[in-house]
Amino acid sequence: EMQLVESGGGLVKPGGSLTLSCAASGFSFGSYTMNWFRQAPGKGLAWVSSISGSGTYIHYADSVKGRFTVSRDSAKDSLYLQMNSLRVDDTAVYYCARNLGAIHPNNWFDPWGQGTLVTVSS
Amino acid sequence: QSVLTQPPSVSGAPGQRVTISCTGSSSNIGANYEVHWYQQLPGTAPKLLIYGNTIRPSGVPDRFSGSKSGTSASLAITGLQAEDEADYYCQSYDSSLSVIFGGGTKVTVL
Numbered sequence: 001e002m003q004l005v006e007s008g009g010g011l012v013k014p015g016g017s018l019t020l021s022c023a024a025s026g027f028s029f030g031s032y033t034m035n036w037f038r039q040a041p042g043k044g045l046a047w048v049s050s051i052s053g054s055g056t057y058i059h060y061a062d063s064v065k066g067r068f069t070v071s072r073d074s075a076k077d078s079l080y081l082q083m084n085s086l087r088v089d090d091t092a093v094y095y096c097a098r099n100l101g102a103i104h105p106n107n108w109f110d111p112w113g114q115g116t117l118v119t120v121s122s
Numbered sequence: 123q124s125v126l127t128q129p130p131s132v133s134g135a136p137g138q139r140v141t142i143s144c145t146g147s148s149s150n151i152g153a154n155y156e157v158h159w160y161q162q163l164p165g166t167a168p169k170l171l172i173y174g175n176t177i178r179p180s181g182v183p184d185r186f187s188g189s190k191s192g193t194s195a196s197l198a199i200t201g202l203q204a205e206d207e208a209d210y211y212c213q214s215y216d217s218s219l220s221v222i223f224g225g226g227t228k229v230t231v232l
Contacts, residue, residue, distance in 0.1 A: 035221075044124060044211060044223055044224070044225045044226045045160075045168060045211055045213075045223045045226070046223065047220060047221035047222075047223075050221075059220065061220070095167055095168070097168075100173070101156075101173070101174075105155065105215040105220075105221075106155060106156040106174070106215065107215070107221075108156075108158040108170060108173040108174075108213065109158075109160075109168075109170065109213075110169075110170035110173075110179065111169075111170075112167040112168050112169070113167060114166075114167050115167050
């Protein structure tokens with residue numbers, strides 16, 4: 001069974017840092033682009049970042065560019081999101097998800113992890 | 123404010139048919155980018171419901187169907203069931219903003 005499990009969320013003060021992890025199992029992790037999404041409390045979904053299977057191609061939403069860094073370790077079948085200079089409006093549940101679809105940019109996402117909550121507050 | 127516009131809520135009695143619209147523009151849905159749909163049950167992660175405008179993944183009941191025309195797409199749920207009560211999101215791509223989502227629609231089963 002394909003599974004993604006996020007960890008690393010928590011409470012952090014504005015300006016602080018946090019690193020999220022996403023452990024993958026049940027599929028060939030290194031063959032897929034992976035993504036981070038977030039969902040602020042009571043709000044909709046937003047794409048945060050993507051990283052290709054090789055790690056060569058990396059993209060960020062404008063709202064996190066320069067503050068967040070995505071990486072992956074194929075030996076550990078894991079995806080990471082290092083978040084620096086955190087702001088109150090970064091408060092959200094963060095999800096990782098696998099990229100599907102042969103023809104960019106007609107991509108969809110499946111499966112999704114259960115999410116990890118990041119709260120930025122003083 | 124989301125780039126794709128969905129109604130905040132729709133409701134229907136058990137057994138009825140409901141539809142959720144997803145309205146975009148010439149830089150996303152109208153540019154022939156595909157639309158995908160996700161179901162998010164309360165307190166859970168999103169789950170893929172429809173991809174490639176109309177395709178149901180294995181395991182998704184056939185009472186869920188998707189369509190697309192021009193700058194809009196729709197998700198239809200026929201034979202509404204209590205377990206369908208959830209938030210539904212459309213997703214596509216925008217030539218200027220990358221991956222985009224609708225604001226979500228809450229489906230209530232009366």
